[in-house]
Amino acid sequence: MKEKKSILLIGPFPEPVSGVSLANQVVKDILREDSCFEVDLINTSYSKFDEKLGEFTIKKFFFYLYQSFKFIKIFNNRIIFITPGQTFYGVLKYAFFIILSSILKKELIIHVHGNYLRQEYNSLKGIQRCVFYFLVSRFTKGIVLSNSLKENLTPFIDKSKIFCLPNFAQDYLYEEEKKLVNDELRIFYLSNLMKEKGIICLLKALKNLEGRSIMYKAKIAGNIDEKFSKEIFKLLNQLEHTDYIGIVNGEAKKNLLGWGNVFVLPTFYKMEGQPISILEAMATKNLVVTTNHAGILDIFKDKVNGFLVQKNNIKSIQDILTYLAKNKSEIKKIATHNKEYFLENFTVNTFKENLIKIIK
DSSP states (O other), X not given: OOOOEEEEEEEOOSSSOOHHHHHHHHHHHHHHHSTTEEEEEEEOOOSSOOSSTTOOOXXXXXXHHHXXXXXXXXXXXXXXXXXXXXXXXXXXXXXXHHHHHHHTTOEXXXXXXXXXXXXXXXXXXXXXXXXXXXXXXXXXXXXXXXXXGGGGTTTTSOGGGEEEOOOOBOGGXXXXXXXXXXXXXXXXXXXXXXXXGTHHHHHHHHHHHHHTTOOOEEEEESOBOGGGHHHHHHHHHTOSSEEEEEOOOHHHHHHHHHHOSEEEXXXXXXXXXXXXXXXXXXXXXXXXXXXXXXXXXXXXXXXTTEEEOOTTOHHHHHHHHHHHHHOHHHHHHHHHHHHHHHHHHOBHHHHHHHHHHHHO
C-alpha cells in the first residue's frame, strides 16, 4: 500500500466565515477525502471580526503566541501548507511555523488569497523588510488565485514554483435549477460589510434609487465591523426596500443566491484577491456588478458577466442599477451565461483537480 503524504494546514477556518477561511475548509475536506493524504490542521482564526486586518494588538499577540505552542505538529507532517496574512504582522505571526519547517526541510507551501503581499513588502524598510523577505522566501512553493496575482510572490519564490489555483463555489449552492425572476430588480450584497468592500457606496446608491422612484428589492448579508455598525445601520434604516439579513451560511446563503438576480460587490479592499462571492453569484444565475480591482478581471469580463463600476463611486453604481431596472432582459441573458461559464471553469471538482496536481 502506498504511503500517505502527511500535510499540515495552518491558517484560518470558519468561524468566522471569510473567503480565506471558507477556501481552507474546502481544501481540508478535499484532502481528507483523498486516500493519498493524511491531514492535520492548526486553526488560526481570530474570533472577533475587525476591518483592520493585519494590525498589531496585545490581544492578538497572546492569541497567536498560544497558537505557536502547537508547533509539535510540524514534526509529524511532510508538507506544511500555510495561508498567512498579507501585512508584516500577518506574516510575522506565522514566523515560528515557517522557520521551524524550513530548518526541518519540510515542503513549505504558501497560499496567498489577495493582491497586497508585494505592495506591503515594497512599503517596508530596514529590519522589517529584511524579516518579511526572509520569512516569505523560506517557502518552497507558492499558490495564487490567478495569473495577474503571481507578482505577489515573484520577489521571494522562483516563477516555476508559483501556481494558479482559481477559487470555486460549493456544489450545494447551484445543484437545483434556478428559475430566474425577470419582472423585478432583486439586488443583493454578500460579503463582510466593510467600507472598502463598497457597502457604504451601495447603500447610498440605493437611497438615490428610491429618491428617483426606481423600483427594486435588496438584501444585504454579512458580518459588520462594530466600529462602523452605527453608520451602516443608519443608512439601512433610511431604505424602504432593503433588508439586512445578517450572516448567512448553508441553506440561508443558498436561499439568498437563489432569490437574487443582481449581485453587487463594488470592492476596493486593499487585501482583495478573487472574491468567492462573485463565483457563487455566477454559479446561481446572477448578473454581477463589481470593480476592476485585484484579480477580478481574471474571472470577470465587463458586459459579458455583468458590469464594471468605478471604485468608491456612488453615482457609478446608481447609473448601472438604473440601467438594469429599465433593461431587465439584459439580466436574464447575462445571468444564464454566467452559470454556463462557471460550470466550465470554477466547480469544486476543478478546484480539487488543480489543488492535488499542485501539491503532488
